[in-house]
Amino acid sequence: MSEVWSIFKNQFIQSNMSKEFDKIRAVCIVNSKISEEVIDNDLIYYADQKDGLGKKIIQKLSKYKNLTEVWPKSYINLSISQLIAHEIFKADGLLLKYIKHAYIKSLPAPHQLFLKNQLERPWRYTFSRIISNPEKDFYEMEDVFTEESYLLYSPSLIQTIQERNPSLWLMMIADNGHCWQSFGLNIPLINTHVDDIFFYATEINPDIEDEEGIIEDLQDDPVPYLMFISLGINPAIHHKGYEMAYFTAHNAPYGDAFDLAALKAHFVVSWNNEIYELKPIGIDEFPHYAIAYFDERNNSLFRSAMTEEGFMRLSRLLKDLGYDIHQEAEVRLSLGVHQLLEKVMQDEVVMDPYREYFETEKDFEEEEKSPEFIAIESFMAIAIQKHNNKEKVDVAAIASQVGANLTDAKNIWNHFKNRLKNMK
Numbered sequence: 093m094s095e096v097w098s099i100f101k102n103q104f105i106q107s108n109m110s111k112e113f114d115k116i117r118a119v120c121i122v123n124s125k126i127s128e129e130v131i132d133n134d135l136i137y138y139a140d141q142k143d144g145l146g147k148k149i150i151q152k153l154s155k156y157k158n159l160t161e162v163w164p165k166s167y168i169n170l171s172i173s174q175l176i177a178h179e180i181f182k183a184d185g186l187l188l189k190y191i192k193h194a195y196i197k198s199l200p201a202p203h204q205l206f207l208k209n210q211l212e213r214p215w216r217y218t219f220s221r222i223i224s225n226p227e228k229d230f231y232e233m234e235d236v237f238t239e240e241s242y243l244l245y246s247p248s249l250i251q252t253i254q255e256r257n258p259s260l261w262l263m264m265i266a267d268n269g270h271c272w273q274s275f276g277l278n279i280p281l282i283n284t285h286v287d288d289i290f291f292y293a294t295e296i297n298p299d300i301e302d303e304e305g306i307i308e309d310l311q312d313d314p315v316p317y318l319m320f321i322s323l324g325i326n327p328a329i330h331h332k333g334y335e336m337a338y339f340t341a342h343n344a345p346y347g348d349a350f351d352l353a354a355l356k357a358h359f360v361v362s363w364n365n366e367i368y369e370l371k372p373i374g375i376d377e378f379p380h381y382a383i384a385y386f387d388e389r390n391n392s393l394f395r396s397a398m399t400e401e402g403f404m405r406l407s408r409l410l411k412d413l414g415y416d417i418h419q420e421a422e423v424r425l426s427l428g429v430h431q432l433l434e435k436v437m438q439d440e441v442v443m444d445p446y447r448e449y450f451e452t453e454k455d456f457e458e459e460e461k462s463p464e465f466i467a468i469e470s471f472m473a474i475a476i477q478k479h480n481n482k483e484k485v486d487v488a489a490i491a492s493q494v495g496a497n498l499t500d501a502k503n504i505w506n507h508f509k510n511r512l513k514n515m516k
Contacts, residue, residue, distance in 0.1 A: 113227040116270045120245040123206075123268040127275070130203045136176050138195060139186060145176045152315045159322045159435055167277065171318055174264055174276030181215035181266065182311060213267040215275065217310045217317070219289055220244075220261050222253075230271070236260065236286045237303040243271040252280050260284050262320055279321055283328040288429040293317075295433055295441065319436050323428055329468060330504045331379040336465075338430060338443045339403035339421035344392030354413055359384075364449045372409055375402045378464050382406040385446040393417070396444050400424075467496035468504060475505055 258280035362369040370384040380402025397403035407419040491501035
């Protein structure tokens with residue numbers, strides 16, 4: 093009897109939940125219709141004429157022309173509209189001024205009420221992840237920097253989820269009084285971590301020190317963050333099960349004494365300009381590229397690796413030798429975001445500040461462009477292009493074409509396909 097009651101109770105709860113979601117959905121549909129009438133068809137153009145926002149935004153976007161010139165024209169137009177809407181509806185935005193204008197007062201009463209409600213509910217950009225999908229078109233989201241959870245209504249997300257399985261989203265959201273809705277482009281971030289965004293933000297704005305700084309910077313100037321559009325599918329690069337990324341940590345100043353004799357049993361040690369280079373035997377080459385440096389000038393220890401496994405093994409080795417360090421990396425940066433950041437900065441983003449002391453320019457280029465790594469990158473570039481063009485991906489033929497190891501190519505392509513299908 094208790095089992096029957098439990099089933100009945102769950103069905104009753106689910107039925108009532110569905111009714112509540114239907115009510116919220118109805119609110120969202122009405123809200124979207126008013127938003128289209130007031131904002132898309134009117135207020136965007138009004139703000140452009142009054143304050144020249146379109147021209148100002150195009151000028152800001154032109155700073156990143158090397159990225160935006162390959163965007164579809166629709167992305168440019170949607171970004172401009174979204175950024176104009178953000179200037180109007182953000183906290184202390186232009187709506188405070190416009191609400192007093194005769195133009196606003198001439199609008200139909202429902203439209204005026206809609207705009208007045210927005211004054212109490214500022215729009216904002218957010219980096220968020222999906223926690224659950226409690227009902228069709230509804231998602232429980234979590235802002236990854238404020239840790240705030242919110243209910244989002246968005247019928248457009250499902251197709252992107254099924255095709256790409258994003259780890260995070262960048263979107264601009266607004267509160268309709270019952271849940272949140274997005275406006276404009278919802279930017280899927282594939283294989284992107286919170287650490288990636290934190291590193292990216294602190295590079296484009298060195299004044300940022302914490303999560304609050306990122307939130308503030310994102311609202312003050314969202315344009316650099318919209319460049320995440322250029323990540324595209326951003327596949328993770330794997331080799332023999334190891335995901336490749338940048339992992340680093342810097343202990344400065346470092347308190348313990350430097351025991352050279354003990355280190356030589358486990359590392360190939362070099363010295364230059366008061367800096368010791370420590371290459372851990374067995375994990376200093378592709379794909380791990382684990383390495384450490386001890387800088388006598390400031391008594392600091394720097395660790396770096398291209399895989400998490402390599403970084404952890406390097407750290408455990410140093411810890412077993414008596415060095416009081418945390419095994420986890422302070423910085424984790426995906427290869428895709430690193431490449432994006434260099435394009436945004438239009439400059440090299442150095443992940444290993446000591447490398448130049450031990451390598452000639454030729455050595456640097458050869459290690460940076462190891463044959464295995466180039467082959468895998470070339471394989472993925474061709475394979476993804478064929479996938480996007482709905483062409484057959486012949487793994488063996490492409491691997492042979494670029495000189496990639498067939499087993500590695502199969503593994504990385506299968507991993508990529510599994511990621512795409514994970515939420516279908």
